[in-house]
Amino acid sequence: MIRIAIDAMGGDHGPEVTIAGLQKVVERRPDVRFLIFGRDERVRPVLDKYPRVAEVSEFTHCEISVRMDDKPSQALRQGRWKSSMWKSIEAVKTGDADVCVSAGNTGALMAMSKFCLRTMASIERPAIAAIWPTVRGESVVLDVGATIGADAHQLIDFAILGSAMARAIFAIERPSVGLLNVGVEEIKGQEEVREAGRLLRVSNLKTMDYHGFVEGDDIGLGSVDVVVTEGFAGNIALKTAEGTAKQIGEYLRAAMSRTVMSKIGYVLARDAFNRLREKMDVRKINGGVFLGLNGIVVKSHGGTDDEGFAAAVELGYDMGRSRLIDGIRKELEAFHGRDGKRRGTTDVDTATDEE
Amino acid sequence: MIRIAIDAMGGDHGPEVTIAGLQKVVERRPDVRFLIFGRDERVRPVLDKYPRVAEVSEFTHCEISVRMDDKPSQALRQGRWKSSMWKSIEAVKTGDADVCVSAGNTGALMAMSKFCLRTMASIERPAIAAIWPTVRGESVVLDVGATIGADAHQLIDFAILGSAMARAIFAIERPSVGLLNVGVEEIKGQEEVREAGRLLRVSNLKTMDYHGFVEGDDIGLGSVDVVVTEGFAGNIALKTAEGTAKQIGEYLRAAMSRTVMSKIGYVLARDAFNRLREKMDVRKINGGVFLGLNGIVVKSHGGTDDEGFAAAVELGYDMGRSRLIDGIRKELEAFHGRDGKRRGTTDVDTATDEE
Numbered sequence: 001m002i003r004i005a006i007d008a009m010g011g012d013h014g015p016e017v018t019i020a021g022l023q024k025v026v027e028r029r030p031d032v033r034f035l036i037f038g039r040d041e042r043v044r045p046v047l048d049k050y051p052r053v054a055e056v057s058e059f060t061h062c063e064i065s066v067r068m069d070d071k072p073s074q075a076l077r078q079g080r081w082k083s084s085m086w087k088s089i090e091a092v093k094t095g096d097a098d099v100c101v102s103a104g105n106t107g108a109l110m111a112m113s114k115f116c117l118r119t120m121a122s123i124e125r126p127a128i129a130a131i132w133p134t135v136r137g138e139s140v141v142l143d144v145g146a147t148i149g150a151d152a153h154q155l156i157d158f159a160i161l162g163s164a165m166a167r168a169i170f171a172i173e174r175p176s177v178g179l180l181n182v183g184v185e186e187i188k189g190q191e192e193v194r195e196a197g198r199l200l201r202v203s204n205l206k207t208m209d210y211h212g213f214v215e216g217d218d219i220g221l222g223s224v225d226v227v228v229t230e231g232f233a234g235n236i237a238l239k240t241a242e243g244t245a246k247q248i249g250e251y252l253r254a255a256m257s258r259t260v261m262s263k264i265g266y267v268l269a270r271d272a273f274n275r276l277r278e279k280m281d282v283r284k285i286n287g288g289v290f291l292g293l294n295g296i297v298v299k300s301h302g303g304t305d306d307e308g309f310a311a312a313v314e315l316g317y318d319m320g321r322s323r324l325i326d327g328i329r330k331e332l333e334a335f336h337g338r339d340g341k342r343r344g345t346t347d348v349d350t351a352t353d354e355e
Numbered sequence: 356m357i358r359i360a361i362d363a364m365g366g367d368h369g370p371e372v373t374i375a376g377l378q379k380v381v382e383r384r385p386d387v388r389f390l391i392f393g394r395d396e397r398v399r400p401v402l403d404k405y406p407r408v409a410e411v412s413e414f415t416h417c418e419i420s421v422r423m424d425d426k427p428s429q430a431l432r433q434g435r436w437k438s439s440m441w442k443s444i445e446a447v448k449t450g451d452a453d454v455c456v457s458a459g460n461t462g463a464l465m466a467m468s469k470f471c472l473r474t475m476a477s478i479e480r481p482a483i484a485a486i487w488p489t490v491r492g493e494s495v496v497l498d499v500g501a502t503i504g505a506d507a508h509q510l511i512d513f514a515i516l517g518s519a520m521a522r523a524i525f526a527i528e529r530p531s532v533g534l535l536n537v538g539v540e541e542i543k544g545q546e547e548v549r550e551a552g553r554l555l556r557v558s559n560l561k562t563m564d565y566h567g568f569v570e571g572d573d574i575g576l577g578s579v580d581v582v583v584t585e586g587f588a589g590n591i592a593l594k595t596a597e598g599t600a601k602q603i604g605e606y607l608r609a610a611m612s613r614t615v616m617s618k619i620g621y622v623l624a625r626d627a628f629n630r631l632r633e634k635m636d637v638r639k640i641n642g643g644v645f646l647g648l649n650g651i652v653v654k655s656h657g658g659t660d661d662e663g664f665a666a667a668v669e670l671g672y673d674m675g676r677s678r679l680i681d682g683i684r685k686e687l688e689a690f691h692g693r694d695g696k697r698r699g700t701t702d703v704d705t706a707t708d709e710e
Contacts, residue, residue: 135605145537148545182500182590190503190587216594220602232545233591235537236584239571240592244599247575250490251634252607255627265624272610272617279606 001031002320003098004313005091008038009065009084011103011302011309015046018103021309022053028310029317035091037062037084062087066108068302075108076115085109089116092295098320101287101313103300110146110290117293120329122336125150126292127158127231128299129165130238131315133279134222140166140175141219143231144238144288150230152195155179159200160331161291162226163208168322169315172225174207178214180229180237189213196228207331287312289319296324356386357675358453359668360446363393364420364439366458366657366664370401373458376664377408383665384672390446392417392439417442421463423657430463431470440464444471447650453675456642456668458655465501465645472648475684477691480505481647482513482586483654484520485593486640486670489577495521495530496574498586499593499643505585507550510534514555515686516646517581518563523677524670527580529562533569535584535592544568551583562686642667644674651679 006022008015015038022034034057036043043061047054064083066075079086085104091097093116102109110126119126127143140162143150150158159177166175179197181189186197193213200210211224216237219227229237256266266273286308290297296319300312361377363370370393377389389412391398398416402409419438421430434441440459446452448471457464465481474481482498495517498505505513514532521530534552536544541552548568555565566579571592574582584592611621621628641663645652651674655667 133602135602148537180591182503182587216591216596217598217601219595220598229591232537233588236535236571236588237591237595240574240595241571241599243572243575244596245603246572247488247490248600248603248631251631255631255634256624258627258630262624262627265620265622265627267620268623269611269617269620272613272620275613276603276606276610279610 001033002029002317003033003035003096004316004320005035005088005097005100006037006313007085007088007100007102007104008036008043009062009104010109011300011304012068014038015043017304017306018309019043019046019050019053020306021313022057023050024306024310025313025317026052026056029314032056032317034058035060035088035097037087037091039063039065039084060087066104068105070105070108072107072111075105076111079108079112080115086112086116089113089295089297092297093117099296099298099316101298101300101309101316103302103304103309103312105302106145106288106299109297109299113290113293113295113297117295117297119292120294120325120332122332123157123161123292124154126290127161128288129162129291130288131169132219132227132238132241134220136222138170139219139222139225139227140169141227141229141234141238142291143229143234145231145235146290147231149232150192152192152199155192155196155228155230156199156335157292157332158228159196159208159210159226160205160335161328162228164324164328164331165289165291165319166225167207168324168327169318170225174209175225176209176211177226177228178211178218178224180219180227180233181213181215184213184215186213192230203335205331205335207334287315289315291328294325296320356388357384357672358388358390358451359671359675360390360443360452360455361392361668362440362443362455362457362459363391363398364417364459365464366655366659367423369393369420370398372659372661373664374398374401374405374408375661376668377412378405379661379665380668380672381407381411384669387411387672389413390415390443390452392442392446394418394420394439415442421459421467423460425460425463427462427466430460431466434463435467435470441467441471444468444650444652447652448472454651454653454671456653456655456664456671458657458659458664458667460657461500461643461654464652464654468645468648468650468652472650472652474647475649475680475687477687478512478516478647479509481645482516483643484517484646485643486524487574487582487593487596488634488640489575491577493525493640494574494577494580494582495524496582496584496589496593497646498584498589500586500590501645502586504587505547507547507554510547510551510583510585511554511690512647512687513583514551514563514565514581515560515690516683517583519679519683519686520644520646520674521580522562523679523682524673525580529564530580531564531566532581532583533566533573533579535574535582535588536568536570539568539570541568547585558690560686560690562689640666642670644670646683649680651675
């Protein structure tokens, strides 16, 4: 049985979408249980419409909801201890839930997650990992937005976190890992990236197959199972890929509706186009995973629909089932040594709005 | 009449591709003249096959060819003063050519261009600008790989360089300019990017319409005419977009060949698919422009074919015709003041292989 804490109030639409998403999950994963947090008068009426969800859920009323435009510091000040976002994260900390899912605002969710769960020993900053569809299947890409800049040791931490996640959800024993760079030669790129490459090569970890540098086009081609980068470049890569997919979709639509022949062709090939659309559907890959904390938090897109929220919850399900945290802890210990404390604890109390 | 210096030996295939590319240009731009540099025994036989190119060209034999895998320092040591790459850049310096085009290796071409042409007064480091196809048309994106990291002043220089290029080739009086960032809020992102944004907003330049921050997906959507970023993130964005386009091409091919119906649909809609392929054809947008030097150098992809090389040459043609350098000089003077010398001259003598 996998227990998932749900911040029902997160996202642009709140319970109407999040609870409807849970309905889809419960149809597909019968051994799931939900701990739902939110405002009574908003959540109860929706739960009444989805009795199958209500059946496997425990609901807790929370007075406060974090707004989508709250700054992280504001959310922490007003929502700590009592908001639906906080309560759902706390359920992971207390062990009541295996994982937490929220479509609430990223900055607030990250600030609260850090404050409540704390970073794992030896991890300086958590990362957000995305599942990226590729020609070969799927890859894990991190960090896609929690950090701005990362030194060599942080990049190595990301490699360990990402390979643990890849092992958990792709069932690959020794995932291949690449460092994102502007060229594949060892002399190229940022000093931090080159240093991380040198360290990964000499340490020859048992838990990952370090492949070397990869470039932007390697991500979509699926050259490696895990792509490691700092959050600025990672976020720009992710958004650029989304933009390119939308752009090509526009081109395709325009081309297919131009002549009578192309319209007939479109009708005949409709199944093929539907398959393509499904492949390109960002809802299906919705969900960024916060890694490096003492618990798993999944962030769903705020603007997603029920299908997208369900995908994020199912990603959380897979991560919860894999006992990911235990695995990561072992690998970090193996790499950093028993004590684990490399550079003190993290700066959880200084959560600023820049993140 | 536009005079273009051609490094005929550059690229994976040499004169067979470059001269064949010139044939396409001369058919489309009758007022073009070429100064061709390369090894006699390689270039002459190909020129004999393209009499129309030979007719409008002046050929100069060069003993040395820079190899595709030469390091920048190596290329400078061996190829300075006498290689076909050097000679074609030098033709721009002497004023014999309006612009230079080479498909040779990027590092060597940049090192030689800096050494020969020097950076413009007030410009610290040159940038490589790419033309990016968008839903709305085309945008200029820079830097896509000449720099690693940039401070606020360099980002502003890139904004000035990019908007001058956009004005030249898109014929827009006051191009819109966006700074690439991980969010559109003013509090987000790298300190350098935020500082550049503040400066661009207060200086309110006549020659550009500063739009604010843009994200990765804004590039393909064409939200602004000019996207400004440092070279690490810019290169990763460019390569990621290329990878995503290839990936979707793969999906489409697989989807269309799956069933008899989809195959028939494909045949009927073949014109539409050809249009789409043309839109996605990277050869048509081949050509990175080195900006910030006292002369225009266009870098073609090394592995391109004659059509791709022709596109790079035609980009050079458009840039040469627009008297771009004079325009940029005026704008930099207007922004930095008459003297122009902000922080000494550039480090041309310390060209290293990291670039």
